[in-house]
Amino acid sequence: MIHLLDRPFETLPTWLAERGVPAYRAGQVTTWLFKRRADGFDEMTDLPQTLRAELAEAFAIWTTTVAAHQRADDGTEKMLVELADGQRVECVLLRDDRHHRTVCLSTQVGCAMGCAFCASGMDGLVRNLTSGEILEQLLRLQQLLGPDERLSHIVVMGMGEPLANLDGLLPALAVAASPEGLGISARRITLSTVGLPGGIERLAREGVPYHLAVSLHAADDRLRTELIPSNRGTGVRALVAATDAYFEATGRRVTFEYVLLAGVNDRVEDADALVGLLRGRPALVNLIPFNPVDELPYRTPGSADVARFADRLARSGLTVKTRYRKGDRIDAACGQLRRRRQST
Numbered sequence: 165m166i167h168l169l170d171r172p173f174e175t176l177p178t179w180l181a182e183r184g185v186p187a188y189r190a191g192q193v194t195t196w197l198f199k200r201r202a203d204g205f206d207e208m209t210d211l212p213q214t215l216r217a218e219l220a221e222a223f224a225i226w227t228t229t230v231a232a233h234q235r236a237d238d239g240t241e242k243m244l245v246e247l248a249d250g251q252r253v254e255c256v257l258l259r260d261d262r263h264h265r266t267v268c269l270s271t272q273v274g275c276a277m278g279c280a281f282c283a284s285g286m287d288g289l290v291r292n293l294t295s296g297e298i299l300e301q302l303l304r305l306q307q308l309l310g311p312d313e314r315l316s317h318i319v320v321m322g323m324g325e326p327l328a329n330l331d332g333l334l335p336a337l338a339v340a341a342s343p344e345g346l347g348i349s350a351r352r353i354t355l356s357t358v359g360l361p362g363g364i365e366r367l368a369r370e371g372v373p374y375h376l377a378v379s380l381h382a383a384d385d386r387l388r389t390e391l392i393p394s395n396r397g398t399g400v401r402a403l404v405a406a407t408d409a410y411f412e413a414t415g416r417r418v419t420f421e422y423v424l425l426a427g428v429n430d431r432v433e434d435a436d437a438l439v440g441l442l443r444g445r446p447a448l449v450n451l452i453p454f455n456p457v458d459e460l461p462y463r464t465p466g467s468a469d470v471a472r473f474a475d476r477l478a479r480s481g482l483t484v485k486t487r488y489r490k491g492d493r494i495d496a497a498c499g500q501l502r503r504r505r506q507s508t
């Protein structure tokens with residue numbers, strides 16, 4: 165069977181053409197899938213019954229099952245999705261009062277980056293997700309929405325390193341951004357990366373103005389390599405140069421994410437080093453107070469320390485936001501639901 169969500173705008177028209185079915189049928193199918201949130205071919209009532217049956221024999225829409233689903237009081241919903249080979253990944257739907265409906269997607273099972281404070285990479289990388297598996301997370305979360313709700317934003321901040329799986333990710337995002345697909349503007353799609361300069365350069369070449377967020381977490385190489393081992397072969401300077409090139413190519417300001425770890429990277433000197441690195445750049449800084457992970461020794465700074473750090477950056481002219489935490493009571497962060505399920 166063909167996974168329909170793997171490059172649906174290519175496989176479906178080809179398959180139909182081979183059978184002499186008029187091309188507009190492909191549009192009907194994708195409209196059902198992406199706009200009308202259909203679950204199966206049997207719902208696609210404007211297609212001839214025989215065609216529906218043939219499609220159902222040739223194509224699988226869903227290759228995953230939902231292994232767990234949790235909903236928090238603030239409207240955040242989290243799914244643990246089980247893939248055909250039994251591996252599991254997490255994805256999240258976030259609701260906020262401005263009617264934003266944001267989904268957070270995973271791109272890999274596990275992660276090879278091994279960041280010291282992150283739960284997703286603790287057991288290394290298992291495999292890349294396919295395009296279809298990435299798109300399936302999106303559609304499953306879209307199905308949780310009420311009839312008056314629409315997906316407005318995508319953040320690729322789930323499990324895995326997106327720039328290590330661009331071949332899987334980019335076709336899925338192209339469907340998300342296309343008017344025939346989910347119609348979510350590229351500007352409302354954020355890729356968060358550990359900062360692989362080669363991947364950033366490829367994104368810049370593709371020319372699609374996705375919003376890029378780079379996990380910086382330290383401004384000097386010694387500390388950054390301690391927290392993010394992949395920094396060893398890269399270095400902060402080369403990383404920042406790649407983000408400059410991204411800005412030049414796409415006109416999009418880059419966000420720098422900074423996880424605040426008490427006593428590790430939240431001191432005044434750390435703030436000043438960050439200012440020194442980013443000064444003069446049209447950068448946004450996103451502070452993320454550490455979200456505790458059971459097995460790890462790091463601690464979350466107190467709110468006064470977070471405010472002091474933010475203030476120091478802002479006074480130096482940087483644009484700073486502190487990320488509002490949602491869903492932490494349902495483990496909606498950083499590979500924690502998957503781990504908890506593995507250990508029970």
Ligand code: SAH
Pocket residue numbers: 279281282283320321322324325326356357358359377378379421422423452453454455456457498
């Ligand atoms: N691989 C991508 C996506 C990771 S998740 C990346 O490195 O950017 C999105 C953000 O959450 C990253 O900035 C990541 O460093 C951060 N993060 C990971 N574990 C965290 C934790 N326990 N608490 C707070 N932020 C965390």
